[in-house]
Amino acid sequence: MIALFENIGRYFMLLGKVFSRPEKMGIYYRKIWFEVEALGFNSISLTAIISAFIGAVVALQMAITLESPFIPQFMIGYATREVMVLEFSSTVVALILAGKIGSNIASEIGTMRITEQIDALEIMGVNSASYLILPKIVATVIFFPLLTLFSIFVGIVGGYAIAYLTGIMLPGDYIEGLFYYFEPFSIVYALVKGSVFAFIITSISAYCGYYAKGNSLEVGRASTRAVVSSSVTIMIFDLILTQIMRV
């Protein structure tokens, strides 16, 4: 328990260093764009594949589950949209990206720590925490909401494709369901969750890597810790945000 509070304290102290005034903004802008590519654009294909299949599976499951003459077919499209917007595209995609991006960040920064690259930056007088972590946080917090929107779109298209290809329902009914009782605030809710989860994944993973000690085994452990800790924190904040922003 004491270790947990110690970690939380050190995490917030690290965030204090991360958000202190950067040395030169120009360098940071360049690094942000680099991170947008490394952490954002490189996650598009994984997000697309998973979202398309989940959208299709959700539509298929809904079609099987809601097979009743008393339930209109357009409810399948409605349910698919709600699942994608409210939970899947923000939370589940975040959990998947916690594995991909979280382990990437923790191992990158952890390796820099054990090979003394972070010490080298500190000796130069660079605020290493800010220089290494801030661009990653800014890049993901900006890009994850876009990735969330993309995931919603691809998931819905996946559902449409399965309806069209298998004939389990009329594509027209599916589209009607997509527009049924649409609450625009649910998109805002998904985007906010995307940003918050991006911050959680990036900052926790960076923290795990930044304080890695020892050898390559420790980098592996830091990477695992990053994925587990950020996944658990995402679930906790999912609950909190759902309660606060009830759609």
Next chain:
Amino acid sequence: MIRADHISKTFDGRTVLDDISVEFDTGKTNLIIGRSGSGKTVLLKSLVGLHDVDKGNIFFDDVCYTKLNFAERKNIRKDIGMIFQGGALLDSSTVRENVRLPLDLFTEMTEGEKRDRVNFCLERVRLNGADHLYPSELSGGMVKRVAIARAIVLNPRYLFCDEPNSGLDPQTSVVIDNLIHDITKEFNITTIINTHDMNSVMEIGEKIVYIHEGHKWWEGSKDNILEADNRELNEFVFASAMAKRAKSVSR
């Protein structure tokens, strides 16, 4: 000049440095030597500010570094260059980007001035032509030379080297030693090298401090280390078969 004044450092209750006082001279190649685990790396990292000492003070010329706050230390760090054991080059940056980074962060130079300065430093370590390579594409000796170029790019007043020859063959070690020594003289830098390479000691050791079990055990130069009347130092200096044979032949 860099001066340590009665510094001590403990880790988890274990004393690693015990009341060490030593002065390192400007324009000289100062060496810290000792067996593995003797505390020499901790001493070097304490001097450079990577470890905070528990007791005592460290002075950079007349400035007491240990009493400075974070922002004031930052100013002194711009005068410090450091060469790490493994080079510590940024893996995701090319040789040119690695050397240029301090200029980007701490100077208002124009692009042309930065290019000229990087070219000068790379030329100084005889690495012109390798500027587009990544650290993973370099040999051990080249990594060390890039690290030297990066360390001197801001014209430092103090240069710290943590085992600059580790992992290098004897010939490349001599090249690196001479390069550091020449740069020290050329720019009148206070250089402190942490090593257990006796070749370096005999080649460039203008001032040598021997650390044994966290204590300063002996202080001198390459001219008097072979005649030193100190059992632990002699065991260290004449540990290798070659050194023992050389000693018996000279007798």
